[in-house]
Amino acid sequence: xxxxxxxxxxxxxxxxxxxxxxxxxxxxxxxxxxxxxxxxxxxxxxxxxxxxxxxxxxxxxxxxxxxxxxxxxxxxxxxxxxxxxxxxxxxxxxxxxxxxxxxxxxxxxxxxxxxxxxxxxxxxxxxxxxxxxxxxxxxxxxxxxxxxxxxxxxxxxxxxxxxxxxxxx
Amino acid sequence: xxxxxxxxxxxxxxxxxxxxxxxxxxxxxxxxxxxxxxxxxxxxxxxxxxxxxxxxxxxxxxxxxxxxxxxxxxxxxxxxxxxxxxxxxxxxxxxxxxxxxxxxxxxxxxxxxxxxxxxxxxxxxxxxxxxxxxxxxxxxxxxxxxxxxxxxxxxxxxxxxxxxxxxxxxxxxxxxxxxxxxxxxxxxxxxxxxxxxxxxxxxxxxxxxxxxxxxxxxxxxxxxxxxxxxxxxxxxxxxxxxxxxxxxxxxxxxxxxxxxxxxxxxxxxxxxxxxxxxxxxxxxxxxxxxxxxxxxxxxxxxxxxxxxxxxxxxxxxxxxxxxxxxxxxxxxxxxxxxxxxxxxxxxxxxxxxxxxxxxxxxxxxxxxxxxxxxxxxxxxxxxxxxxxxxxxxxxxxxxxxxxxxxxxxxxxxxxxxxxxxxxxxxxxxxxxxxxxxxxxxxxxxxxxxxxxxxxxxxxxxxxxxxxxxxxx
Numbered sequence: 066x067x068x069x070x071x072x073x074x075x076x077x078x079x080x081x082x083x084x085x086x087x088x089x090x091x092x093x094x095x096x097x098x099x100x101x102x103x104x105x106x107x108x109x110x111x112x113x114x115x116x117x118x119x120x121x122x123x124x125x126x127x128x129x130x131x132x133x134x135x136x137x138x139x140x141x142x143x144x145x146x147x148x149x150x151x152x153x154x155x156x157x158x159x160x161x162x163x164x165x166x167x168x169x170x171x172x173x174x175x176x177x178x179x180x181x182x183x184x185x186x187x188x189x190x191x192x193x194x195x196x197x198x199x200x201x202x203x204x205x206x207x208x209x210x211x212x213x214x215x216x217x218x219x220x221x222x223x224x225x226x227x228x229x230x231x232x233x234x
Numbered sequence: 235x236x237x238x239x240x241x242x243x244x245x246x247x248x249x250x251x252x253x254x255x256x257x258x259x260x261x262x263x264x265x266x267x268x269x270x271x272x273x274x275x276x277x278x279x280x281x282x283x284x285x286x287x288x289x290x291x292x293x294x295x296x297x298x299x300x301x302x303x304x305x306x307x308x309x310x311x312x313x314x315x316x317x318x319x320x321x322x323x324x325x326x327x328x329x330x331x332x333x334x335x336x337x338x339x340x341x342x343x344x345x346x347x348x349x350x351x352x353x354x355x356x357x358x359x360x361x362x363x364x365x366x367x368x369x370x371x372x373x374x375x376x377x378x379x380x381x382x383x384x385x386x387x388x389x390x391x392x393x394x395x396x397x398x399x400x401x402x403x404x405x406x407x408x409x410x411x412x413x414x415x416x417x418x419x420x421x422x423x424x425x426x427x428x429x430x431x432x433x434x435x436x437x438x439x440x441x442x443x444x445x446x447x448x449x450x451x452x453x454x455x456x457x458x459x460x461x462x463x464x465x466x467x468x469x470x471x472x473x474x475x476x477x478x479x480x481x482x483x484x485x486x487x488x489x490x491x492x493x494x495x496x497x498x499x500x501x502x503x504x505x506x507x508x509x510x511x512x513x514x515x516x517x518x519x520x521x522x523x524x525x526x527x528x529x530x531x532x533x534x535x536x537x538x539x540x541x542x543x544x545x546x547x548x549x550x551x552x553x554x555x556x557x558x559x560x561x562x563x564x565x566x567x568x569x570x571x572x573x574x575x576x577x578x579x580x581x582x583x584x585x586x587x588x589x590x591x592x593x594x595x596x597x598x599x600x601x602x603x604x605x606x607x608x609x610x611x612x613x614x615x616x617x618x619x620x621x622x623x624x625x626x627x628x629x630x631x632x633x634x635x636x637x638x639x640x641x642x643x644x645x646x647x648x649x650x651x652x653x654x655x656x657x658x659x660x661x662x663x664x665x666x667x668x669x670x671x672x673x674x675x676x677x678x679x680x681x682x683x684x685x686x687x688x689x690x691x692x693x694x695x696x697x698x699x700x701x702x703x704x705x706x
Binding site: 071072073076079091092093094095096097098100101102105107110112113116120130131134135138139141143144146150153154156157159160161163164166167168170171173174175177178180181182183184185187188193194195196197198199 | 389393395396398402403406409410417448452454456469477681689
């Protein structure tokens, strides 16, 4: 793992790591860096599709609940409206759509990120607590097919980092 | 060059003033929770708010023991204070999501310094709002009857009723606001975890941050999730107060039955919400010395939004009067005359026009917009005005029924007031606790505002292959 001072340095280094053919990599930063997605070759997440499915499910559950209530289980005439009074059913169905889509967005994000995960080997690096403050870190994992301890370490030293650390497991 | 720079600063004023880097903004915000001694004023403020919250507890205890008869609610004014306060609080609760969602989608960078505590304000205001309709039912221990579940009574809810829509809208709003707030907090709680010296705090913040480590892959999904939440909250925030306004406008009562209600209520909610954000952030930035982060520019922008939404609200008042006249319906005409001139509550209408219509006109002038004192004063007046607006809508419409035989008057009792004051205390007590325990400003988003945060390739002799910036 290598430490950097600025966004520009870490992004440039990440591009070099990608171009050298490493795939099992990660970067850590105190705030999102948009350029990093491209620099590390991160694929676009499937999250938006999940959120869409969540929203559609919410809509169907909302409408289904009201249909079941007013047409099947407890048909009762209120104000001369038909049993299935769609315009009046829009607000609850709409709110259910938003609710389920939002839940999917948040919990889907946490699930895809593999969180909660209170312990992770990177936390063993003493200086890593600066990743949530001001420093930027670049990691090459040892299960990368191109990983070789000495070569990779030498390669990382060449990236002009502040320092290179080993991550204990 | 100097000239050019000045013009640029006018168009695009810096959102972080002073000389700051990632570490200094981090320290500035997180030290409030971790390092600094709690200021004496905090204890005084929290103490007063906490005492007022006890007033709420006592009133609710009495309410449970004796029933809604302790309030001034009567026939024909059955809604009275509980619903006035419900609508007032839920209106205040709208600015938070507006700031975090709509301004995010509009790429308004100035939202960054104020969104966190505006969202907290939203949550606490919605918590206060939620209490009122439940207690107003008279048998609050049966409030779960509003949820659709198969029950032994064999009964189901009537989904054609706006009151049922309210249940769905307010519940959804509360939950989604909570999620939005919490998702924004995760990276900042991780910062607190990494900076806390006390091992218990470290443990608690560690749990709350879900093990966030700032991985690029995580940030990628995080930003998308945040953007999607903003996209989902935007129609939500507009729908919630529209649905609250349906509680009124779907009824046939003159003074309630108007098509202008949904947009006029939404504008009023944002208006009241920004007033409350200003009431909170002006003392906050002074006491905690946050003027570099919440600058005068921020206050001035909020003043402008208050002016714009306030003018929409005034348009709503004018439209109501116009409808009454143009409809030529005798009950409508009577209601409006009674509300403005001949009725016993005429003073509340003109006080409302003063608070919401006249006082905001000062915001046209830069002098008032850039003075935190005047902004604070105007915000307090507006908060009172927005409460009066709901008083006018509810009480003056109800107290003159269609038949003169069912006319009546409304006078609040002491318990109406203690309950209202009690929720104000509860609200501020929660705000004080929030300021003490969590970062009041979104740290990671402020970091992105710093000039260093931009990736600058020009300084490097790197043969870049056209991989420009990627928006996600």
